[in-house]
Amino acid sequence: MNLLAIERDAIVGNEFIENFDFAEVEEFIKNASANLFISHKFKNSNEILVQPRGGFPTYDKVFELYEEFEKVKVDVLPLTIDSNTRLNDYESARKMLKLSEESEMDMLNGYPLINHGYRTTRRMITHFDTPVSLRHGTPDARLLVEVALASGIFEIEGGPISYLLPYSKNFPLDKAFLYWKYVEKVCAKYSKLNLPINRESFGPLSATLQPPAIVLVIQILEMLLSLEEGVKSFSVSFSQTGSMNQDIVSSNVIKKLSRFYADKFGHDDATINLVYHQWMGAFPRDKNFSESLINTSTVIASIVGADKIITKTRDEAFGIPTKEANALTVANTKYTLKILKGIPKISDEEEEENLTNEVNEILEAVFNDKADTLWRKIFNSIKKGYIDIPFSPHIINNNEVITIRDKNFNIRILEKGKLPISKKSFDYEKSKIKLDKDRTVVDQIIDGIGIML
Amino acid sequence: MKVVTGVVGNDVHVVANRLIEISLKERGFEVFNLGVNTYLEEFIDAVVETRADVLLISSLNGEAEGWCRDLQSLKSNYDLKDVIFMIGGNLGVGEMNPAEIVPKFKDYGFDLVFHQVDLNEGLDVLEEYLGARR
Numbered sequence: 001m002n003l004l005a006i007e008r009d010a011i012v013g014n015e016f017i018e019n020f021d022f023a024e025v026e027e028f029i030k031n032a033s034a035n036l037f038i039s040h041k042f043k044n045s046n047e048i049l050v051q052p053r054g055g056f057p058t059y060d061k062v063f064e065l066y067e068e069f070e071k072v073k074v075d076v077l078p079l080t081i082d083s084n085t086r087l088n089d090y091e092s093a094r095k096m097l098k099l100s101e102e103s104e105m106d107m108l109n110g111y112p113l114i115n116h117g118y119r120t121t122r123r124m125i126t127h128f129d130t131p132v133s134l135r136h137g138t139p140d141a142r143l144l145v146e147v148a149l150a151s152g153i154f155e156i157e158g159g160p161i162s163y164l165l166p167y168s169k170n171f172p173l174d175k176a177f178l179y180w181k182y183v184e185k186v187c188a189k190y191s192k193l194n195l196p197i198n199r200e201s202f203g204p205l206s207a208t209l210q211p212p213a214i215v216l217v218i219q220i221l222e223m224l225l226s227l228e229e230g231v232k233s234f235s236v237s238f239s240q241t242g243s244m245n246q247d248i249v250s251s252n253v254i255k256k257l258s259r260f261y262a263d264k265f266g267h268d269d270a271t272i273n274l275v276y277h278q279w280m281g282a283f284p285r286d287k288n289f290s291e292s293l294i295n296t297s298t299v300i301a302s303i304v305g306a307d308k309i310i311t312k313t314r315d316e317a318f319g320i321p322t323k324e325a326n327a328l329t330v331a332n333t334k335y336t337l338k339i340l341k342g343i344p345k346i347s348d349e350e351e352e353e354n355l356t357n358e359v360n361e362i363l364e365a366v367f368n369d370k371a372d373t374l375w376r377k378i379f380n381s382i383k384k385g386y387i388d389i390p391f392s393p394h395i396i397n398n399n400e401v402i403t404i405r406d407k408n409f410n411i412r413i414l415e416k417g418k419l420p421i422s423k424k425s426f427d428y429e430k431s432k433i434k435l436d437k438d439r440t441v442v443d444q445i446i447d448g449i450g451i452m453l
Numbered sequence: 454m455k456v457v458t459g460v461v462g463n464d465v466h467v468v469a470n471r472l473i474e475i476s477l478k479e480r481g482f483e484v485f486n487l488g489v490n491t492y493l494e495e496f497i498d499a500v501v502e503t504r505a506d507v508l509l510i511s512s513l514n515g516e517a518e519g520w521c522r523d524l525q526s527l528k529s530n531y532d533l534k535d536v537i538f539m540i541g542g543n544l545g546v547g548e549m550n551p552a553e554i555v556p557k558f559k560d561y562g563f564d565l566v567f568h569q570v571d572l573n574e575g576l577d578v579l580e581e582y583l584g585a586r587r
Contacts, residue, residue: 169465169490208468350555393467393489402475440573449468 003131011182015164016090016114025150028122030193037195038076038131038155039233042307045381047075049308050333052326054109055080055091057100059120062111066128068323072331077128078231081136082110082240086167088140090114092371096400109320110136114143116186125152133157138165139171140179149190155198155235159222161378162202165392173382173396177375181229188230196233200275203238207280208391209403209448211413212241212250213358213421218332219254219385220363221378222263227267229372234262234270235308239277240297242451243409249351251276251304257359271394276306284453290314293452294329298336303343309333321416354428363385365420374421383417404441405448406432414441454583455505457496462520462539466513469542469572473511476576480482482507493520497527500536507537507579515546517558524562535580541567541575 010022034040041049052069055078056062066077084093093112100107113121127131133155136150141163145156160180164173187197201222203215209426219236226234236258241247251274254445258272283290291314301309309327315321365386369377382386385398392399400417412421413429436444456477460470467489476488486504489494500508510521517540525540539564544554551568558566565582567575 169488206467391468391471394467395488399471400485401472440476441479442472442572445472445475 004182007182008146012146014090014114014143016094017147018071019115020118020146020150025118026190026193028152028281029149029190031195032152032154033126035129035193036125036131036152036154037107037198038308041075041131042198042233042271044087045075048148048301048306048337049075049384050311050330050337051076051137051308052311052313052330053080054078054321054323054326055082055135057082057106057108057110059114059116059124063124063170065323065326066124068327069330070128073320073334074130074327074329074330076155077130077132078135078146079113079132080110081138082108082112082264083137084108085114085144086136086138088138088143094125097160105241106320106452110124113147113151116135120146121147121151121153137167137170139176140326142182142421144178145183145186149197154195156183156201157200157202158183159199159218160203160225160375161218161222161387162205162223165382165389165394165397166202166204166206167393169393170395173394174206174379175268176330177225177379181375183228184229184231186303187226188232191230191232195201196271197231198233198235198273199231200235201237203236203275204277205389206281206391206423209405209411209445210239210241210389211403211411212238212246212253212355213413214354214360214387214389214401214419216250216254216257216359217362219361219387220258221366221374223258223272224261224265225375225378227262227265227270233273233280235273237275237277237310240300241409242279242281242405242448243413244300244303245348245351245408246410247276247300247304248346249348249355250348251306253352253355253359255305257356260365273307274305275308275310276301276304277310278312279452280312282450282453283312285317287314290316291332295332295336298333299340300335302340303346309337315379354425358425361421361425362419377382386420388417388419402441402445403448403452404433404435404445405435409448409451411448454481455483455485455500455503455508456507456509457485457487457503457505458509458511459491459496460489461491461493461496461510461512462514462516462535463490464512464514464516465489469511469513472572473509476572477509480576480580481482493523493527497531497533499534501531505536506583507539509539509579510540511529512540512542512544517542517544519560521561521563528562537579538563539565539575539579541565541570542555544568
């Protein structure tokens with residue numbers, strides 16, 4: 001038995017798993033319906049796929065949510081996992097699930113997939129015969145992903161950087177790389193049995209004034225880590241920045257550079273998709289304004305030529321949305337996409353050149369690290385502050401980069417910390433910033449965070 | 454002036470914490486930021502280790518009270534009488550009356566208490582307080 005097989009046996013030997021049958025799972029995936037594979041849908045659709053967010057503790061409530069989404073012809077179903085499972089605390093998830101099942105109250109903020117198990121969950125997934133995307137935030141997702149794939153969930157979100165720096169204070173980063181390597185290997189292995197399993201990176205990061213250069217660098221690096229293990233279908237993503245121009249610039253550059261680096265590293269057979277997240281920052285409390293913001297996001301997704309859009313709801317400022325509000329967004333988003341045809345191709349050469357340079361400069365510094373493997377190069381680069389995201393709770397993040405919005409709401413780098421960008425690139429950033437001398441910088445940063453309020 | 458800061462308890466709200474760090478640096482303080490999810494014992498250790506002048510604890514999730522009750526007894530283990538203890542943020546779950554909550558935290562051993570007060574206003578008061586003590 002090879003090392004991976006030994007590790008997989010140990011992982012599914014967990015006390016919360018009842019008799020994980022690898023042979024049966026392989027047989028299931030080999031014969032699974034093509035409709036369950038988002039990679040198949042990406043290939044055969046000319047439309048932007050619409051995917052909402054959502055997950056509830058009990059099987060019945062998720063089933064009802066999916067029925068609601070089915071009515072509005074959703075393209076991709078979400079399965080959001082609860083916070084205990086994300087921290088591998090399956091015992092707490094078990095207790096809270098039991099309490100949720102016994103009462104009307106939801107005691108978990110998502111679906112505890114390990115406790116439900118793959119045999120039960122697969123019944124629901126195959127019933128709806130629509131691709132499901134796994135949304136979580138787990139640094140050690142080895143067991144979660146085994147159970148998800150066995151359930152028929154053939155898109156896995158996350159990665160060692162994008163699910164760690166924004167989500168955790170002190171989970172060891174080197175372990176996260178190794179645990180995600182396992183996930184990539186398992187996804188790659190199953191991709192050989194039928195259509196490709198799609199992996200997706202989480203571009204919104206901490207969703208607070210994230211500079212596009214760093215977002216793109218992390219997207220490209222997580223893509224390369226995934227492709228080097230044999231994954232053949234990967235989605236890079238980012239969220240609405242607050243500036244329509246910056247969204248367009250980001251999309252043009254990420255499409256160009258993700259393809260370039262995938263090919264450069266010998267993965268020209270891999271498919272790269274682009275995912276756009278509707279506004280991930282603070283939402284207005286006026287629900288009509290929220291709908292206007294969501295609609296604007298949809299228009300931008302259409303302009304940037306995304307392959308998939310992930311939606312928010314009019315309830316965003318108030319908490320977890322009802323299934324009706326959630327389905328309403330899907331219907332509205334699909335309507336807006338339907339009426340937006342023949343959108344002109346827009347580009348901004350100067351901005352695109354600057355962003356391309358910044359991303360290339362940071363990536364070059366990462367690739368030049370002396371470590372022998374890509375994940376170690378990235379690990380070292382994060383430690384050195386070459387990759388540094390604003391507003392990360394993690395102790396390893398360098399926390400020196402400070403960003404601020406310019407007059408047109410573009411996110412600019414005010415302090416570059418240890419980012420290995422050239423003087424020319426940094427001068428360009430600074431030339432766009434016009435600080436108000438009568439107000440503190442912090443007040444201007446706070447304004448930039450709250451532009452949609 | 455040295456300031457130790459961070460978010461107390463099991464509270465991962467990082468945005469305000471980073472803004473506090475930037476504001477303090479802008480005002481010329483030397484900042485030791487312990488970040489989110491920090492326990493009171495860790496704050497005290499850092500104050501001793503860095504010989505800080507100010508400990509600025511922040512809290513957003515409303516659970517600060519449970520995490521700060523033992524401040525007096527922890528303080529008594531060290532000679533910290535010259536250190537200014539400050540706490541700010543959202544100091545209670547649900548709607549709280551500042552007239553009640555401020556004296557409560559002062560009893561726990563804080564010199565300056567700010568419940569739902571603007572960051573700059575709180576730091577202005579801190580600087581005045583430091584100036585008056587000199």
